[in-house]
Amino acid sequence: VAITGNGVLPTLDAGFAGFLDSVQQADKADDVPKARNAVLDERVTLARATVYAQHGAAVAHGNVDTWAKEHNSYLNAHVAVPWANAPSPHGQISPDEVASTFRPDAGNETRLSGTYMLVRIIRMPRAVDIPINHRGFTDAVRRVAGGVDTDPADGTIVEAGLRLLDSGRANTLAPRWVGLWMEVRELFGDNPDEDDPSWPNRLRDRFGLPYLPVPSPLEILLLRYRVRELPTGAWRRGQPLLTVPSLLDGWLCEQFCPVPENETAGRAVNLEAYGDAPNREYLHAPMRHRPEHVYRVGTIDEDPKCDLLKARKVHIEKLRAVTQRADYAIGTDG
């Protein structure tokens, strides 16, 4: 039985639609969510889908690997565009300096109060990102995140390291994935000693991050900053460049699930399969982080407790309730 949805992507090429069906039929757990998302995603506009098809990503692929290859190629050309010839743009930026995610024809912009705080998880940067005094940086960032009796010199080192990070390997226009602080704040105390000790694993689960299985404990940075600090776009009348994620904004990832077109925020698949509503998630344009954005350092050291297909099933039920779209994903996930 063919999978059906309101997404525009399969409508551009019958071969691509057939390919997505075949992935569904093959029933391979890692691949099925990717095909379903392509059929389901209502957030992809016709304009973007056309570019995707013109890039050769929406055709009758032989297998998911070749689709992934073309999808990545599209991302490198239109979304995660390398920007190494200059520091990535910041402040108020022009449409030429952003990923297609934020351009007017992407149609997924959303708004939040400037005072809201966002949280973003990144891996502890490696020496390849901060070639000079990497150890000094990681030591300083751990102390800064601890927040107690911080030496001003640490802030200087962290600031310097973040500048190198901004303009090195990570210097692409790829949108940054964030969640809302208000939806995770109960995991944190006034200082790190009072935090829920499992917060890194729990955040990974709540935001549906693909850090699994972890071959060894994975050190992460939790960054926290306000919406009003985000880059803005003149074509958005000075509003922060903040959007709802779609399939065309990131790598093909089985942990992702798009939201219906009437929703004003993305929703992360909760790998704990727990809670009333999935956490909201957003994308914003690259920005310059500062030492005061470094909120915590922690370690992901456990695999999720729930398998992905089960988590997705629970997620879609909650999504239907939250968005009042009882029919959403019926044709893909049943």
Add this chain to the structure above:
Amino acid sequence: MMNHDPTEAWRQLLDTGRLPAWLEGFSHDPYGITARILAGDMLLGGLSPDESVDSLVDWISVLGDVGGFVSLLDQSVARLVADAWGVAGDADRAVALGRAFDLIAESPQLESAGAKLRDAVSERATLDLAPAGIDLLGRYLNALAVHQTDRQLIPLWHTLAELPTGTIWHAGRYAVRGMEVAPALPPEDGAFRHEVAQVAVEVVRSLTRKVVEGELDSTAAHDEQRAIAQLCFSSNPGDQGWRQAVGDSLLGDAMYEDSLRDVFAFLRLPALPTLESSSDLPDPGGWAREAKAIAADLLAGAAGAFTRAQKLLATQRAYAVRTGQPSYVVLSLSNFAGAVRGHDPGVAESWSREAIWWQPSEASGWTALVGAIALGEPVRAVELAWSATARFPENVNAWTVLARALGRAKLFDTASLIERYIQRRFDESASFPMGDGKDDPASRAQLLDNSPTALLGEARVRRRESYVSTDAPATRLSQARDLIARVKQQWPEHRALNGEAALCGVPNDLAGDAVNGYLEARELRESRRGTRIRSDTEIDALVAPWKRLRERDVAATPASLLGRGRACLAAVDGDGLDAEALHAFSRLASWGAGHRRSYPTNTFESNWLERVDSVIDLTDLGATKIQWLRAAEAINRATLDELEEDAVVPIERSAEFDPSAAAAAI
């Protein structure tokens, strides 16, 4: 090739019955899986392509070489680098190659891949073909830095620190990393590393230059400068050492001073002293006598001499700030440094460095510095002395100090060579306390194995000897070429190499006469008029005869500079030519200004300069003037030829000058 299934060993180590699919695949086809991960076609656990590579690094730390994991990965990555190198212009290949470099940079265990990077150092220009934005060359250099095994790449890091045209704006950070990771010189091992600070300061200067040249936004440059300075300082702490490195770089270049002081504000570099009162400048009339007396007392260790020295220096510093005339303080500092170097070399070094700081164009500070460190650091003193002779080739003191430093370092063979050179070149009978012993092989090896400056210096002096010596000039030129070949082999990127090689490149079959040198240079210029010059090496070859002309006869300096500038205007193409032309004309203008100060009117030279100025206006020399200069040179060729001839043979005026007759007469 593995002859057993490694998956069982991995399962045991991980204590699991099920390995990730990619790892199962890797056991059968390590190259194929590695290539797919690096290309971004296989994502580990849904991670992004870059994070998948990071995850591979984690797997290296977990699995190590159990089941041959690291070995298989190492061989695969090395093969991928070799396969993708020549096709880096293809965007997808370039992306994969970039990730391979990142993986190698993070994994010292990948030794074969690291060796592949070292082997390919001379082919790195190919990486420039990669699509913009991938920064393939930068990522290569970053990985190369981690896999250094010796000090062979030191010149590369110095060259990179200058951010030559074509390198990405943030390549300086890789130069610093390269120097940090390179094995330290024995005296700096485990201690403050001056050479690391030096490279960091070079990068800061280069970024300022990029801003001045309009190639880089000032905010971006400033952020990069501060980040490099702060991170490098925190990993290589030492206020005094950094002040010295920055101080060395501040020498004489106002363009860089503000940015260096700003970026390194945390060092609290000493501010320039100022006079408390704006009126009543002190009278310098008696300073020379007073300084001489103080120097004699310092030498004798007389009580109170040091305090008197400090007092005089304070007055002279303030005078220099107010008037812009530092020669008094420079002279005192140099004299005092020479007087105390025997019993207080630290103070001597500090004073001589300050003298250089005030007036880097004055040789006395440099010679004093060499003297100050010659006792404690004879090898470093020799290297510095070579640099001083390159900077002040016409200054007999610079050569004398070099000969003495060589004697102190027990490098008697070269010291004797310099002694003979001084006698022939400057007609001064030099006698130095060098003894008649043989070279100390250890000192010689330590110097020549580690110092391209010293090797090039030796080459330079042997080459110059070949011009002025009647005793086996061909042998001397051949020795110079051998030394150049050694530098080429050990430090292929050395910045002075091309110029020196070009100077050695033309057979020296003419006697050391300026007229011959001039004819040779002029002939080359005219043969290249209107032709395209495509590389720095070609530019070096074009100007080399003009430089040789000056070395043959210092009196031919103005002709040499005029001819050299014209040679660059006459050929076409390339920013390097324009810069070289402007450089030559600027030096000619400086030479003229100096001459006019000494001999205000009515000398042959002042009249000659007036005529040159009327044809080629030497004021306001800048990039915007180059087209005007080129046109002026083309229109006034005959006049300029006459002016050159006049300057080469000022006694025979141009009316009587016949190039072919002159050549025949020799």
